[in-house]
Amino acid sequence: MTTFTVVVTAFDARGHLRECLTGILDGACTGPGPGPGRGHGHEVEVEIVVVDDGSSGATTALVDEYARRDERVRAVRLPRRLPAGAARAAGAARAGGTGDYLLFLEGRDILMPGALAALARRAEEAGRPDLIVFDHVRSTWAGATTGTGDGRLFAATGRAVLTVGDQPRMLHLTPTVANRVLRADFFAAHPELFGQDEYAEVLPAIGSLLAAGSIAVVDDVLLDRHEHGTPPSAAGAFDLLSQYEALWRLLDDSGSGGDGHGGAPRSxxxxxxxxxxxxxxxxxxxxxxxxxxxxxxxxxxxxxxxxRRYKPADYQRPPDLTGLRHAVLERDSYCGYQALRSANRGRRGVRALAGTARRKAADAAKKGAYREQLRRPVDENLAVFSAYWDRGVTCSPAAVCAKLAELAPHIRRVWVVRRDDAPLVPDGTDHVVPGSRRYWSVMARAKYLVNNVNFADSVVKRPGQIHVQTHHGTPLKRMGTDQVPYRATSRGVDYEALLDRCARWDYSVSANRHSTEIWERAYPVPFTSLDYGYPRNDVYFTATADDVLRVRERLGIAPGRKALLYAPTHRDYESAWTPRLDLERLARTLGDDFVLLVRGHYFYDRGPSPLEELHRRGRIIDVSAYGSVEELALASDALITDYSSVMFDYANLDRPIVILADDWETYSVTRGVYFDLTERAPGAVATSQGEIERLFLDGGWRDEDATARRAAFRRAFCDFDDGHAAERVVRHVFLGQPDTPRVVPLDHRVPAPSPEAAAALALSAK
Structure with a gap:
């Protein structure tokens, strides 16, 4: 039995941590009999130490979930973020001490099936060497997988146990800690190699090769490393100098490169x-x-x-441009280096003249007033809001704006609204039209920019500006770069441009842990997740009985009638919306006890609506143009939807939800989904018009089974919504108060009264 201690640093795991931990556990086993890893002919025992700095509530909850359900997982919670090497060392120090070998992974690293068994088998074959090195690949958000190019180096070593002196070319292997396992006592004997790398992993990666007395290789790809998707940062770069100083000391002490202590030149x-x-x-x-x-x-x-200090005696300068760079570095000619750099920039500038039309359009938009305003200071007391591509004052940005007016009235609030929608802006709301001179002024100077989608490509993210992405739903369907494999939605999408827009985010507001995990993987750019709930859902806990009855009266819903809100989503494979229910037949079948509130998706807001005639004849109430979805939810007794994210928000009201999944197989295959809704639905599931009608006629829409399904759904997806989301966002982002009100536990939340309860309260008050 070979035992492994796997230390996983969970920083910026970007939604891959669950896959990482599951892959490790699935590749290990602890006893006889069938199970994961057995098919590879070797038993493996593993303990996992997950190092977490507590900066992401969703990450912490995920680590705790695994630690609770599997004794092989333990959590190490750091008081603050540490450099990578120090974090790995902290994890190793907290390990149980039972592992024969140590493996260090990041939360985005995924072991291949059978990887641990292959490593265990190689350890036994090679007589338990100090170090086992294996190949890996790198994956990007686009689904592209790139090899390291190390395959030839691995193949050349064969099955022999060796040292760097035997095979110096091994020093060309990709310098990372994740592609090697270290015998526990070897790791303990060389602590100086593994705790001080900050900018890169040069010292532990190359140092472990130099220090090892025995090295074995596995000529297989055993690891998939998911890239950050962000360019390298200069932060910590000076640490690289210290790493190489330590590396040369190690090399001198080993005698591999010459006797540095005796004065003999290295060679x-x-x-x-x-x-x-x-x-x-x-x-x-x-x-x-x-x-x-x-x-x-x-x-x-x-x-x-x-x-100059470490140049080997037998060094030969490369003959190409690299040699020229070496020459200016050796002469300490910074002026020469700058001249080379300027020349390269000039060549790149000439090539850049052939940029795309999108970039040309963006550059044109930045001219004139915008360019001038970008030179002026950022206005610390100005906030800009937008929602649904400038459609109006709505959704979570509107909730944040209202709470901002209450808690920080000194911050001016300006909305971006399309010209056609400007007449619908509430009285007293300051707004600008996209493209106007004042629009460019506020976009250039506002300290805060809040949106539930991305701002236009032409908007520049200035130093000092803060972008808040509130999103506009919990993802059932695949989002962002997770859409890449699904041609129905990814064809023609410029994902590089999408990530450029997302890279402006400072904060991403999340309603539940599921969303946090998805956003961090689907949008692989740096941002801070605010696990505070969706501000737009606050009203589900703050609305009163009078508010519920007032909205029903405004919509014309007669007292005593059950209002069913039908809110389907759009299909990417349909160019226009056709209701999947025969609404006239449904209204006729259900009779006067029910009234249908029908809301078409906003993607179909151009052209004639199939609902207009039914609304005119009084068969339904067309609420497609009604400004607030939240008010419609408050006024309704139940929700009928298909795959719309409105179900996640509506679940906060703890009212019945019916899912129409007549085309689930088509939708899930073409659009891509994160889970099987038919298995985890928030209520009864129907696959036809007849089933929908029977559910409402025989009471199945709110029976015991539907209620139990809704309760499970609420536990899974109503993590953070409790009526205080907007306050948390305002206090954290605008007022600099990270100690925001704690989330109220689900069992202690009191949603707004149902229409039936609201009517009873009104009657008792008379």
Whole structure:
């Protein structure tokens, strides 16, 4: 039995942590009999130590979930974010000490099936070596998988147990800790290699190869590393200098590159490979866009000192442009380096003249007033709001705006609204029309920008501005880069442009842990998740009986009638909306006890509606143009929907929900979904018009089974909505108060009264 301790750092896991932990557990076993890993001919025992800094409530909850249900998982909660190396060391220190080997992964790393069994088998075959190295691939949000190029190096080593002295070319392997397992006592003997890497993993990756007395390889791809999707940052880059100083000390002590202590110059293939990698990485740091000019100059001079100090006696300068860069570095000629850099920028500038039409349009929009306003200071007391591509004052941005007026009235609030929708803006609401001179002014100068979709490509994210993405629903259907495999929705989508827009987010507001996990994976850009609930859903807990009755009266719903809100979603494979229910027949079948409130999806807001004639004849109430979906929900006794995210919001009211899933197989295959709604529905499920009618005629829409389904759904997807979401957002983002009101437990929340309860309260008050 080979035992592994797998230390997983859960920072910025971007929605892959569940897949990471499940893959480790599925690849291990602890006893005889059939089970995961048995088919590979080797038993494996594992303990998982998950290191979490507590910055993401969803990540913490996920780690706790795994620790509760599986004794092999333990959580290590750090008081603050630590550099990667220090976090790994903290995790290893908290391990149970029973593992023969240590494996360090990030939360985005996914082990291939059978990986642990293959590593265990190799450990036994090789006589338990200090180090086992294996190949891996890298995946992007677009689904592209890229190999490391290390395959030839692995193949050349064969099955022999070796050292770097035997095979110096192993130093060319991709420098990462995740593609190697370390024997526990070897790791304990070299703590200086594994706790101080911040910018890159050069010291632990290369240092472990240099220090190991025995190395075995597995010439297979055993790991899939999901990329961040963000460009490298200059943060911590100076740490690379310290790592190489430690690496050269190790190399000198080992004697692999020459006797540095005795004065003999370094030489040999090992020294040349380490030196070439050092020079290449230093030049890469110097090219990072995030490095300030003073820091770039300082790094250059320190890198130059390293170049001269560690240059092997048998070093030969490369003959190409790389050699020219080496020359200016060796001479410590920062002016020469800047000249080379300027020349390269000039060449890139010429190529950039052939940019796309989208970029040209964006550049044109930034000219004139916008460009001028971008030079002016950011207005600390100005906030801009928009919703649904500038359709009006609605959704979570409206709830945040209202709470902002209450808690921070000194911050001016301006809405972006399309010209056609401007007449519907509430009196007293300051607004601008997209493209107008004042629009460019407020977009350039506002400190805060709040939207439930993305702002236009032409909007520049300035330093000092804060973007808040509230989203506009909980995802059942695939979103963002998760749509890539589904051609019905991904054809023609510019995902690079999408991620450019998403990269402006500072905060992402989430209604539940499911959403947090999805947003972090589907939009692989840096942002902070605010697990506060959707502000638009606050009204489901703050509305009174009078509010419910007032909306019903405004809609013309007669007392005593059951109002059924029918709110379907759109289909990506349909160009126009046709109701999937025969609404006239449904109204006739249900009779006068029921009234249908029908809301078509806003994607179909152009052209004639199939609902107009039914509304005119009084068969239904067409509420497609009604401003607030939340008020419609308050006024209704039950919801009928298909796959719309309105079900997640409506569940907060704890009222009956009926799902019409007549085309579930088509929808789920073409659009892509995150879970099987028919298995986890918030109530009764129908697959035809006849079934819908029977449910409402025989009471199945609100029977015991439907109620139990709704309760399970609420536990899964109503995590954070409790009536205080907008307050949390305003206090955290606008007032700088991260200690916001705690989320009220689900069992202690009191939703707004149902229409029936509201009528009873009104009657008793008379």
């Amino acid at each position: 040999g293939r090992v020294a040349r490979i380490v030196f070439g990698g050092m020079a290449g990485r230093y030049l890469k740091v110097l090219g990072l866009p995030g490095l300030s000019d003073p820091d770039r100059a300082e790094f250059f001079h320190r890198a130059s000192a390293h170049f």
